[in-house]
Amino acid sequence: MIKAQQLTKKYGTTVALGNVSFQVDEGELFGFIGPDGAGKSTLFRLLTSLLLPSSGKVELFGLDTVKDYKKIREITGYMPGRFSLYPDLSVEENLDFFATVFGTSIQENYHIIHDVYSHIEPFKTRLAGKLSGGMKQKLALSCALIHNPRVLVLDEPTTGVDAVSRKEFWELLRSLKSKGITIIVSTPYMDEAGLCDRVALIHHGRLLTVDKPGAITSSYEKQILGIVADNTYKLLDSLRKYPDVLHAYAFGQQVHYTGRKASADLNNMRAYLGQCGHKDVQIMQIKAGIEDVFIDLVQDRQG
Amino acid sequence: MVKKFGGFTANHNLNFEVYKGEVFGFLGANGAGKTTAMRILCGLSVPTSGEINVAGYNVYTHAEKIKQNIGYMSQKFSLYEDLTVEENFRFFAGVYKVPPKEIKPRMEETLTNLELLNHRKKLIASLPLGWKQKLAFGVATFHNPGIVFLDEPTSGVDPVARRNFWEQIFKTAERGITVFVTTHYMDEAEYCHRVSIMDQGRIVALDTPQSLKDKYGVDTIFDLFIKIVRQ
Amino acid sequence: MKRFRAFIIKEFRHLFRDWRTAIVLFTIPLIQLMLFGYVITTEIKNARIAILDFSNDEITHQITNKLLASGYFILDAGLKSIDEVEPAFQKGKIKEVIVFEPDFGQKLIKTNKASIQILTDASDPNMASLLDTYTRSIIVSFQNELNKNQPQGKHIITEFRMFYNEGLRSAYMFVPGTMAMILMLISALMTSVSIAREKEMGTMEILLVSPLKPSQIILGKLIPYMALAFADMLVILLIGHVVFGVPVRGNLLLLIGTGTLFILLALSLGVLISTIARTQQVAMIISLIGLMLPTILLSGFIFPIENMPEILQWFSVIMPPRWFLSAIKDIMLKGAGISYVWDNLLIMAFMMLFFILLSIKKFKTRLE
Numbered sequence: 001m002i003k004a005q006q007l008t009k010k011y012g013t014t015v016a017l018g019n020v021s022f023q024v025d026e027g028e029l030f031g032f033i034g035p036d037g038a039g040k041s042t043l044f045r046l047l048t049s050l051l052l053p054s055s056g057k058v059e060l061f062g063l064d065t066v067k068d069y070k071k072i073r074e075i076t077g078y079m080p081g082r083f084s085l086y087p088d089l090s091v092e093e094n095l096d097f098f099a100t101v102f103g104t105s106i107q108e109n110y111h112i113i114h115d116v117y118s119h120i121e122p123f124k125t126r127l128a129g130k131l132s133g134g135m136k137q138k139l140a141l142s143c144a145l146i147h148n149p150r151v152l153v154l155d156e157p158t159t160g161v162d163a164v165s166r167k168e169f170w171e172l173l174r175s176l177k178s179k180g181i182t183i184i185v186s187t188p189y190m191d192e193a194g195l196c197d198r199v200a201l202i203h204h205g206r207l208l209t210v211d212k213p214g215a216i217t218s219s220y221e222k223q224i225l226g227i228v229a230d231n232t233y234k235l236l237d238s239l240r241k242y243p244d245v246l247h248a249y250a251f252g253q254q255v256h257y258t259g260r261k262a263s264a265d266l267n268n269m270r271a272y273l274g275q276c277g278h279k280d281v282q283i284m285q286i287k288a289g290i291e292d293v294f295i296d297l298v299q300d301r302q303g
Numbered sequence: 304m305v306k307k308f309g310g311f312t313a314n315h316n317l318n319f320e321v322y323k324g325e326v327f328g329f330l331g332a333n334g335a336g337k338t339t340a341m342r343i344l345c346g347l348s349v350p351t352s353g354e355i356n357v358a359g360y361n362v363y364t365h366a367e368k369i370k371q372n373i374g375y376m377s378q379k380f381s382l383y384e385d386l387t388v389e390e391n392f393r394f395f396a397g398v399y400k401v402p403p404k405e406i407k408p409r410m411e412e413t414l415t416n417l418e419l420l421n422h423r424k425k426l427i428a429s430l431p432l433g434w435k436q437k438l439a440f441g442v443a444t445f446h447n448p449g450i451v452f453l454d455e456p457t458s459g460v461d462p463v464a465r466r467n468f469w470e471q472i473f474k475t476a477e478r479g480i481t482v483f484v485t486t487h488y489m490d491e492a493e494y495c496h497r498v499s500i501m502d503q504g505r506i507v508a509l510d511t512p513q514s515l516k517d518k519y520g521v522d523t524i525f526d527l528f529i530k531i532v533r534q
Numbered sequence: 535m536k537r538f539r540a541f542i543i544k545e546f547r548h549l550f551r552d553w554r555t556a557i558v559l560f561t562i563p564l565i566q567l568m569l570f571g572y573v574i575t576t577e578i579k580n581a582r583i584a585i586l587d588f589s590n591d592e593i594t595h596q597i598t599n600k601l602l603a604s605g606y607f608i609l610d611a612g613l614k615s616i617d618e619v620e621p622a623f624q625k626g627k628i629k630e631v632i633v634f635e636p637d638f639g640q641k642l643i644k645t646n647k648a649s650i651q652i653l654t655d656a657s658d659p660n661m662a663s664l665l666d667t668y669t670r671s672i673i674v675s676f677q678n679e680l681n682k683n684q685p686q687g688k689h690i691i692t693e694f695r696m697f698y699n700e701g702l703r704s705a706y707m708f709v710p711g712t713m714a715m716i717l718m719l720i721s722a723l724m725t726s727v728s729i730a731r732e733k734e735m736g737t738m739e740i741l742l743v744s745p746l747k748p749s750q751i752i753l754g755k756l757i758p759y760m761a762l763a764f765a766d767m768l769v770i771l772l773i774g775h776v777v778f779g780v781p782v783r784g785n786l787l788l789l790i791g792t793g794t795l796f797i798l799l800a801l802s803l804g805v806l807i808s809t810i811a812r813t814q815q816v817a818m819i820i821s822l823i824g825l826m827l828p829t830i831l832l833s834g835f836i837f838p839i840e841n842m843p844e845i846l847q848w849f850s851v852i853m854p855p856r857w858f859l860s861a862i863k864d865i866m867l868k869g870a871g872i873s874y875v876w877d878n879l880l881i882m883a884f885m886m887l888f889f890i891l892l893s894i895k896k897f898k899t900r901l902e
Contacts, residue, residue: 035461036432048743073743084736088551100540101744133333162332163489163525164532188459233473249466252493291462298463
């Protein structure tokens with residue numbers, strides 16, 4: 001179990017992370033979702049004992065990141081945000097190095113990394129620097145896993161990786177989770193929230209909410225209208241000028257509209273959009289997605 | 304368009320047209336050959352064969368002309384961090400020979416548009432990522448290029464800033480500037496007028512997002528992408 | 535131990551996989567030595583000399599002819615008085631003046647002793663010392679010919695005097711100097727850059743969260759470069775000795791020991807730099823400007839410390855290469871034993887200890 005209490009990290013007067021508390025259960029796949037600069041990397045470095053908190057504390061399986069950092073380093077597998085393997089060493093040399101450093105060997109823990117490593121094993125003599133993006137991530141994950149850690153801390157493993165490789169990567173994480181490894185992962189892609197057991201939305205160094213992804217979206221109370229018309233960009237402009245609007249953002253070819261009232265007068269809106277010259281207008285009530293919630297929470301804080 | 308590196312073919316016979324004022328999404332897996340193709344279109348790399356015209360200029364004979372008539376922005380290099388907003392604009396305006404008299408009014412107009420006029424004296428390094436990317440886009444389109452190439456412009460940007468960014472893209476397209484964009488956010492692909500999907504050096508799909516979804520019987524571009532690339 | 539070994543294997547892989555750098559590291563000492571070796575001429579041909587012959591007898595003529603016949607010297611002028619020596623040097627053409635004392639031949643025959651003065655323009659110290667060596671050897675061979683079949687040996691006393699640079703910085707300075715430079719380059723620069731590279735690539739984060747101890751990380755970084763520096767030191771000594779004839783008069787073990795101490799000192803400096811520098815670029819700039827330039831300029835390698843302004847002389851005291859250079863110069867050229875150089879060694883040892891303690895204090899097991 002991982003437990004953070006009132007965790008704060010300041011650099012001078014800048015608060016990188018402010019009063020963050022959360023708890024991750026053993027065997028959980030827990031996601032921190034937020035954009036660059038939200039404080040995800042700082043949080044992960046605090047978790048892996050690489051940074052000292054300004055105040056508050058974190059415990060991993062009862063071990064304090066400040067006092068027991070040596071023990072923590074033995075039970076965590078960490079994958080930093082950047083590709084951080086040796087590009088001038090081959091796939092196998094990288095893996096072998098990290099295995100030995102953690103006092104084990106590839107043979108000994110092959111069963112743990114097999115699912116991940118088997119994808120790149122055919123290229124084991126290739127230099128790590130020459131792998132494609134998706135393969136680099138898999139090698140980095142293999143290296144983080146090689147010592148059979150109890151908890152995996154993965155900082156933005158899927159950033160800059162194409163949608164297919166991302167999907168595969170998440171499938172790998174699910175299979176690791178099924179082996180009982182606790183996984184903490186961060187991502188800027190909101191659509192990956194649904195793949196976690198629980199997620200924390202993080203923005204400007206603060207947690208906006210922590211819950212199961214389904215619960216976050218289903219407990220969202222505001223009404224969201226999905227509106228389509230012939231010209232999305234002009235539609236957006238018109239909706240922002242609609243008297244009752246709270247906010248309106250493009251989501252794919254739809255515009256997601258949130259009003260100030262609990263429920264909008266659809267007839268009135270249709271008439272308004274007609275006046276603005278929009279054609280083929282369709283309005284439907286839709287369920288909120290994680291991104292809708294995130295935008296709303298962020299706007300709430302700023303408003 | 305064909306591009307070979309020794310025995311390796313990065314681009315197999317790509318055939319496509321992008322129209323003036325269009326927002327064209329250029330999607331593909333990592334290593335599918337997108338970057339190679341973009342480089343050729345920007346006049347940075349010579350194709351092995353094929354007939355290619357960008358902004359009305361031939362890539363073999365008029366690469367320099369092309370460079371003057373395009374804008375380029377990537378997620379990696381955008382602006383000089385140690386210069387202010389205004390200094391960055393002035394520098395790039397100079398590079399693209401924007402008439403000196405026009406620089407100030409046009410810069411103010413652009414910054415007003417981006418809602419960043421009050422921050423023009425600030426160092427780029429001090430701004431949040433979303434603003435930087437918006438500014439980089441403003442700089443890339445400052446000289447009114449025929450086409451602007453955007454390479455993963457919104458990587459890591461928060462959802463609100465990402466949408467603001469896309470609104471800027473549409474405003475720019477309305478001005479008649481063609482936008483050629485790559486992204487890993489599949490929801491962004493849905494904003495594009497048309498998208499192409501590359502896989503292993505070939506364009507395997509090219510149409511409006513809606514027609515592609517209808518054709519493959521999927522609900523989202525994400526599903527479409529997975530379906531096409533996994534085949 | 536296994537971990538540590540894995541680390542060192544990895545370091546050697548980095549070193550050899552980046553074959554360009556590896557080649558450069560091994561060839562730099564060669565190129566440096568060759569450069570210095572040829573810029574500072576080791577061969578004399580047609581050097582212009584003047585003769586001031588107060589005796590003007592048969593023997594002085596014989597010696598003069600023998601000198602000129604060697605092909606090394608060309609007679610530029612015959613001088614009449616000692617006052618003409620200085621102006622002759624100042625014109626810059628003449629590199630050496632040979633002065634025969636009055637009644638040279640008679641003295642040699644009667645007393646078996648006579649003196650020749652060799653005056654050289656030592657503004658080019660290397661040239662001056664070469665001229666002296668050549669002249670002397672010719673005079674000695676003449677003396678041997680004279681003494682053939684003679685029971686009582688005649689002795690020609692040669693007095694050597696230099697103009698303009700009377701202390702004469704040894705011409706052989708470039709071998710110790712190059713050694714100081716190369717050892718500094720490999721030990722301090724390469725080590726700090728290689729540690730900074732791990733920080734820059736983000737691999738340092740992974741190493742820190744691993745069970746590797748910080749001391750293992752640092753030592754693992756040091757050992758390959760230590761080996762490389764040690765090999766380079768031997769190469770430089772060998773080439774210096776074989777190609778350029780730089781003598782090793784003192785104890786070879788003491789010499790190598792001193793070199794090793796300097797390598798360790800430079801390594802500790804490299805570690806210190808890497809605790810400050812976050813990127814390879816910064817590490818390189820600090821090493822080059824903070825270490826290489828002072829090594830070249832302030833250690834007495836190129837400019838004699840005695841001729842420096844007083845402030846710079848004080849400054850040179852804190853330059854590690856200064857102590858190294860003066861120690862190995864004494865060992866190599868003067869054959870000094872440990873009783874002569876122990877103070878230099880002690881200073882170096884203290885410097886090393888200081889840098890190590892400072893590095894330990896600065897090196898963190900965390901990121902900040």
